[in-house]
Amino acid sequence: xxxxxxxxxxxxxxxxxxxxxxxxxxxxxxxxxxxxxxxxxxxxxxxxxxxxxxxxxxxxxxxxxxxxxxxxxxxxxxxxxxxxxxxxxxxxxxxxxxxxxxxxxxxxxxxxxxxxxxxxxxxxxxxxxxxxxxxxxxxxxxxxxxxxxxxxxxxxxxxxxxxxxxxxxxxxxxxxxxxxxxxxxxxxxxxxxxxxxxxxxxxxxxxxxxxxxxxxxxxxxxxxxxxxxxxxxxxxxxxxxxxxxxxxxxxxxxxxxxxxxxxxxxxxxxxxxxxxxxxxxxxxxxxxxxxxxxxxxxxxxxxxxxxxxxxxxxxxxxxxxxxxxxxxxxxxxxxxxxxxxxxxxxxxxxxxxxxxxxxxxxxxxxxxxxxxxxxxxxxxxxxxxxxxxxxxxxxxxxxxxxxxxxxxxxxxxxxxxxxxxxxxxxxxxxxxxx
Amino acid sequence: xxxxxxxxxxxxxxxxxxxxxxxxxxxxxxxxxxxxxxxxxxxxxxxxxxxxxxxxxxxxxxxxxxxxxxxxxxxxxxxxxxxxxxxxxxxxxxxxxxxxxxxxxxxxxxxxxxxxxxxxxxxxxxxxxxxxxxxxxxxxxxxxxxxxxxxxxxxxxxxxxxxxxxxxxxxxxxxxxxxxxxxxxxxxxxxxxxxxxxxxxxxxxxxxxxxxxxxxxxxxxxxxxxxxxxxxxxxxxxxxxxxxxxxxxxxxxxxxxxxxxxxxxxxxxxxxxxxxxxxxxxxxxxxxxxxxxxxxxxxxxxxxxxxxxxxxxxxxxxxxxxxxxxxxxxxxxxxxxxxxxxxxxxxxxxxxxxxxxxxxxxxxxxxxxxxxxxxxxxxxxxxxxxxxxxxxxxxxxxxxxxxxxxxxxxxxxxxxxxxxxxxxxxxxxxxxxx
Numbered sequence: 131x132x133x134x135x136x137x138x139x140x141x142x143x144x145x146x147x148x149x150x151x152x153x154x155x156x157x158x159x160x161x162x163x164x165x166x167x168x169x170x171x172x173x174x175x176x177x178x179x180x181x182x183x184x185x186x187x188x189x190x191x192x193x194x195x196x197x198x199x200x201x202x203x204x205x206x207x208x209x210x211x212x213x214x215x216x217x218x219x220x221x222x223x224x225x226x227x228x229x230x231x232x233x234x235x236x237x238x239x240x241x242x243x244x245x246x247x248x249x250x251x252x253x254x255x256x257x258x259x260x261x262x263x264x265x266x267x268x269x270x271x272x273x274x275x276x277x278x279x280x281x282x283x284x285x286x287x288x289x290x291x292x293x294x295x296x297x298x299x300x301x302x303x304x305x306x307x308x309x310x311x312x313x314x315x316x317x318x319x320x321x322x323x324x325x326x327x328x329x330x331x332x333x334x335x336x337x338x339x340x341x342x343x344x345x346x347x348x349x350x351x352x353x354x355x356x357x358x359x360x361x362x363x364x365x366x367x368x369x370x371x372x373x374x375x376x377x378x379x380x381x382x383x384x385x386x387x388x389x390x391x392x393x394x395x396x397x398x399x400x401x402x403x404x405x406x407x408x409x410x411x412x413x414x415x416x417x418x419x420x421x422x423x424x425x426x427x428x429x430x431x432x433x434x435x436x437x438x439x440x441x442x443x444x445x446x447x448x449x450x451x452x453x454x455x456x457x458x459x460x461x462x463x464x465x466x467x468x469x470x471x472x473x474x475x476x477x478x479x480x481x482x483x484x485x486x487x488x489x490x491x492x493x494x495x496x497x498x499x500x501x502x503x504x505x506x507x508x509x510x511x512x513x514x515x516x517x518x519x520x521x522x523x524x525x526x527x528x529x530x531x532x533x534x535x536x537x538x539x540x541x542x543x544x545x546x547x548x549x550x551x552x553x554x555x556x557x558x559x560x561x562x563x564x
Numbered sequence: 565x566x567x568x569x570x571x572x573x574x575x576x577x578x579x580x581x582x583x584x585x586x587x588x589x590x591x592x593x594x595x596x597x598x599x600x601x602x603x604x605x606x607x608x609x610x611x612x613x614x615x616x617x618x619x620x621x622x623x624x625x626x627x628x629x630x631x632x633x634x635x636x637x638x639x640x641x642x643x644x645x646x647x648x649x650x651x652x653x654x655x656x657x658x659x660x661x662x663x664x665x666x667x668x669x670x671x672x673x674x675x676x677x678x679x680x681x682x683x684x685x686x687x688x689x690x691x692x693x694x695x696x697x698x699x700x701x702x703x704x705x706x707x708x709x710x711x712x713x714x715x716x717x718x719x720x721x722x723x724x725x726x727x728x729x730x731x732x733x734x735x736x737x738x739x740x741x742x743x744x745x746x747x748x749x750x751x752x753x754x755x756x757x758x759x760x761x762x763x764x765x766x767x768x769x770x771x772x773x774x775x776x777x778x779x780x781x782x783x784x785x786x787x788x789x790x791x792x793x794x795x796x797x798x799x800x801x802x803x804x805x806x807x808x809x810x811x812x813x814x815x816x817x818x819x820x821x822x823x824x825x826x827x828x829x830x831x832x833x834x835x836x837x838x839x840x841x842x843x844x845x846x847x848x849x850x851x852x853x854x855x856x857x858x859x860x861x862x863x864x865x866x867x868x869x870x871x872x873x874x875x876x877x878x879x880x881x882x883x884x885x886x887x888x889x890x891x892x893x894x895x896x897x898x899x900x901x902x903x904x905x906x907x908x909x910x911x912x913x914x915x916x917x918x919x920x921x922x923x924x925x926x927x928x929x930x931x932x933x934x935x936x937x938x939x940x941x942x943x944x945x946x947x948x949x950x951x952x953x954x955x956x957x958x959x960x961x962x963x964x965x966x967x968x969x970x971x972x973x974x975x976x977x978x979x980x981x982x983x984x985x986x987x988x989x990x991x992x993x994x995x996x997x998x
Contacts, residue, residue, distance in 0.1 A: 146617065183640070183644060184647060186580035187580050187644050187651065188647050188648065188650070188651035190651075191647040191650075192646070192647060192650050195643040195647045195657075198642070198646075198658055199644065202637075202639040202640045203636075205635065205636040205639065206614065206617070206633060209618075209629040209630070209632040209633035209636075210618065212626070213621045213630075216625075216629070217622035217624075223628065223629075226632075226710075229709075250708075276660075
């Protein structure tokens with residue numbers, strides 16, 4: 131008997147038929163004796179349809195009103211799911227973010243959870259009923275206004291509720307079997323990862339793996355919530371995201387079953403990202419405070435920068451180049467903001483390059499294994515791929531290449547680190563909803 | 565400068581274009597110096613679409629979940645309307661029933677308002693902003709659950725808010741010019757009624773006039789809220805629903821303007837209703853308590869009965885017949901419940917007749933004018949229409965006829981009481997949304 135939080139994304143509840151299918155799975159979990167709390171996203175394309183309606187009204191809707199509009203989506207999916215579960219003879223009730231006690235700050239559109247007070251959810255579960263909670267949304271305490279959590283919001287709702295309730299596991303249901311060593315659409319021999327640490331999952335999510343939202347992993351790490359990423363189309367074990375490789379997750383599992391992976395593998399997986407652009411500020415006077423000033427301007431333009439590289443300055447000229455990567459969508463505003471200060475800062479020119487790709491190798495084991503970067507760079511050299519930028523963390527190495535050689539890079543690195551499975555199973559790897 | 569509550573039904577906000585049109589009208593009212601609170605229904609067919617989704621899931625959804633589902637509709641319309649008003653440069657914020665302080669009992673699907681605590685609405689209006697409130701919905705205090713008010717809910721929300729805020733007027737916008745002396749689809753010469761009392765409007769609404777929900781009129785009468793039923797397609801004055809004919813409504817109007825109608829007209833209008841059926845319990849033993857027992861059974865079947873007629877018993881047999889009318893939808897359950905007690909009660913048989921029509925003549929002036937019923941019956945006789953049942957109140961006479969002679973009856977009575985307008989204007993008369 132465990133307390134389980136299950137999260138279903140929009141693609142799992144896209145129509146009446148799939149809602150009934152999910153309801154059956156939830157009813158089974160309840161009948162197996164578990165206490166079950168479910169977090170659900172809006173049905174399929176509902177969010178896009180609502181955004182389209184708003185766009186017909188005004189190009190710049192107030193964020194507060196946009197949040198109210200978008201939260202209608204979860205209202206529909208959660209009540210329908212509760213109906214479907216009741217129809218199977220298992221009592222279920224649905225709750226808005228406000229009713230579930232998801233308290234956020236007042237930053238509409240990308241609110242942060244500041245507290246979770248799930249007294250009504252506890253009460254519902256203690257009566258043996260299933261509690262369905264609207265994902266992606268919360269409420270401010272001071273104004274009682276509805277907020278949304280932004281991208282990955284429903285994953286974050288699920289993890290936050292699991293933490294607040296002290297759940298045994300937070301199951302993230304998706305349309306793939308778990309987290310993979312690489313995108314199987316690029317690397318057909320990619321394997322499902324059985325177990326990964328929060329740190330590795332953070333690096334994978336930040337490096338382009340879309341199966342789990344970065345924020346939810348941060349939240350899970352902070353509160354030590356065991357996360358189980360698995361498919362809503364079967365009962366197979368997916369990927370466990372845990373604190374250390376020895377963590378036990380399923381209290382119902384026989385003792386020996388989870389002992390196998392005690393020693394961390396060197397490399398967990400290879401992530402890639404095609405959504406970034408690179409801006410180079412050319413001929414920057416190499417004086418103190420210049421980098422600070424440039425990135426003040428970039429931050430003022432609202433850009434979320436990723437990698438930064440500054441070359442050593444050429445002694446003769448006293449000039450240097452600074453390159454950084456950022457989401458492609460942020461590049462027009464950033465280019466504009468930098469152009470406006472060219473006279474003030476005195477740099478020579480700006481270059482924008484949106485034909486880049488980023489490949490990241492992630493693994494907790496690389497800390498204690500020398501030679502990982504040498505092997506990575508060697509694999510890229512052997513495949514004839516040029517390296518444009520490099521950045522590293524303790525458990526990650528990222529390399530920027532040309533966009534059109536990214537697929538080759540991923541395959542070469544995947545093979546070089548012995549990640550290919552014997553079977554070469556072809557599975558579909560895709561992002562979750564919100 | 566007045567405090568105005570405006571209510572817009574689903575047909576007034578059926579798409580982005582009509583939402584923008586309504587927003588323009590609201591912005592004008594605000595710019596004219598009024599404090600404006602708006603109550604809005606769900607867009608066009610949204611409610612039906614949500615009900616259809618629920619029907620795909622289960623034939624018998626729990627009422628609590630159905631209420632959550634349906635309230636998604638107002639969430640969409642209210643936020644879009646607030647966006648549209650902001651887009652015109654007038655600040656507007658939308659509020660759910662819960663946020664607006666509409667407290668109800670816990671009877672899901674047809675909750676009753678038990679309190680109105682519109683502190684956030686007051687605060688919004690005091691800042692010069694327009695407050696948009698979701699119609700049709702409220703919240704329970706004890707459980708913080710979402711409820712819906714049932715048929716005519718948005719009209720009731722508007723009147724309740726107007727009462728709670730002490731508004732100068734509650735404007736009900738609809739797709740007709742006001743309340744008419746008869747349905748213009750049947751009587752092309754029907755006239756718009758300029759002014760009608762709560763009592764008359766109650767009788768008209770209860771007798772089949774669909775332009776204003778019965779419950780909202782009851783609420784308006786109890787709290788003395790002046791109601792103005794008018795078209796959302798123009799600026800003409802519609803129908804004022806007031807306590808007495810001398811009541812002043814518009815504080816901005818010149819003094820003399822509303823003095824004309826000081827003496828009540830004899831007859832306000834002719835309503836008709838085609839939605840009822842008649843059940844006759846034949847051969848009922850004429851013993852004390854029999855009627856009470858019959859109507860206990862009928863009430864137990866959930867039927868909302870309207871007229872009741874009991875013939876004098878035939879002395880020789882000691883048997884009588886009892887007939888009553890009820891909504892056609894209630895008749896199957898009622899027939900079933902009565903059939904089940906036939907042995908116990910000892911009546912001879914049951915007759916169900918769903919081919920009836922009801923015509924009602926309403927007017928506060930008929931109290932002090934003798935001969936109204938004689939003139940009514942005479943008009944029906946001259947038109948060759950047979951009278952099957954009669955019931956009266958102080959300000960109403962209702963007559964049941966054959967359904968297929970109802971239109972002729974309405975025209976004959978309308979003419980007999982000099983209600984025909986000289987112009988014979990052809991307008992479309994229709995029901996409001998919720």
